Amino acid sequence: MKDRKAVARFGSRSAVRLSDLAELVRAPAALSVPGDVLAGAAAVGRPLSARTFGVIGSSVCLYWAGMALNDYADAAVDSVERPGRPVPSGRVPRRTALAVAGTLTAAGLGLAAAAGGRRGVGVALPLAGLVWAYDLKLKSTPAGGFAMAGARVLDVLAGAVAAGGGAESVGGLLRRAAVPAGLVGVHTGTLMALSRYEVGGAPERVPSATLAVSAVTALAAGAVPVSGGVLRGAARGCSASAAPSGLVAQFPAPLKGVAGAVTSKRLRAAIGLGGALAYLGTYGAAQVRAMREPSGENVGRAVGAGIMGLMPLQAALTARGGAPGVAAALGVIHPLARRLARRISPT
Incomplete structure (x- = not known):
């Protein structure tokens, strides 16, 4: 046939x-x-x-x-x-x-x-x-x-x-774009350090070191920087089109932009923090297992988790850049990518 x-x-x-x-x-x-x-x-x-x-x-x-x-x-x-x-x-x-x-x-x-x-x-x-x-x-x-x-x-x-x-x-x-580019580069560096030991296993110090770097990367990615966004939002708030709906819409016009900017900043912070935690929950957890038992199999799994774990890191960085909606979409794609990775290995 x-x-x-x-x-x-x-x-x-x-x-x-x-x-x-x-x-x-x-x-x-x-x-x-x-x-x-x-x-x-x-x-x-x-x-x-x-x-x-x-x-x-x-x-x-x-x-x-x-x-x-x-x-x-x-x-x-x-x-x-x-x-x-x-x-x-x-x-x-x-x-x-x-x-x-x-x-x-x-x-x-x-x-x-x-x-x-x-x-x-x-x-x-x-x-x-x-x-x-x-x-x-x-x-x-x-x-x-x-x-x-x-x-x-x-x-x-x-x-x-x-x-x-x-x-x-x-x-x-x-x-x-230097900050998100640098953090993605640092993450990739940890992947490359681990990937050298996918077959024969790694010394315990290797996953320990990459885990420490990943924790710092997550902390930096999840931190939404304080900028002039609130003041710019206040300036835009004098126009009705810039004012958010609901409770904020009842504020005096000069305060609408400030309230809207604060709400947006909180959303960015929440999604950024969620992305950073998801990053550590996937890649970090796999590195912990490799640290406890640094066999080639566990190191390979950590590399695969790091490739897929890049998505929540990207979500945190995108939220940091002021696009929480796009960041949330990246977060939704992550579980789909992990499921597909079970069929076709990413490494």
Whole structure:
């Protein structure tokens, strides 16, 4: 009986199931990418512009390209350590993995150009370069962790640059997104430190150190900074359209903006704190288990939890940037991503 599952053809001699391609690129793990871009866009005040969605598509393509390229480069190692992966198992030819990586890289750069023009390409090109350099050369060197963290930092900065458009200098946009970009980079650094021990297990000091860094990261992400937002809200409050409904609507006009700004600040604080706690509840808990029993299996689970745990961290950073509604949406996606990760491993 013919296999009725969908297949994708690459040349006349091979046919690859779409399910195998999804496993090759770790498809569900790409749900950890949009939050990077949204956190950067929120930091400059425009989290949901059309350009932002274009950059999200670009970053997802580059992420998937990196996963496919990783399996191309690691075919020999995976044949011993992970023989069930698509390339060593023979379900996806090695040359096909390389073709997928190249095609997705070109698509990512094209989407970046369409969404952000020269500015978009100016961020996407070094991002693609880091992805390819990491997989082909840097992975096994001390620079590997910095390369991967740098790629995530560029994801966040790409969102800021695209959302900002031409209204502000690139330097100004990058400065405004520096905090979320830095925290995402620090988180990625802990993942890379753990990922080196997924097979043979880790010294106890490694998960202990990454747990401490993750706790500080969560604390910084959940802290909503005090700024001039209340005063700006007061200035807007003199117009009826800026006034919130309910009890606040009964306040005198000069106080409506202040009350609305305070309410918004509390919402940002609540969602930011919730995201930070969810981050520690997923990634932190997995690191505690790895600290108690630093076997390769537990370390691998901590890495997987860290990839998925990036989403509540992104939610906290997006709320910090002043977009609590977008942050709440990221929080809703997190359980879905974790469920999909049980079917297709994110590592």
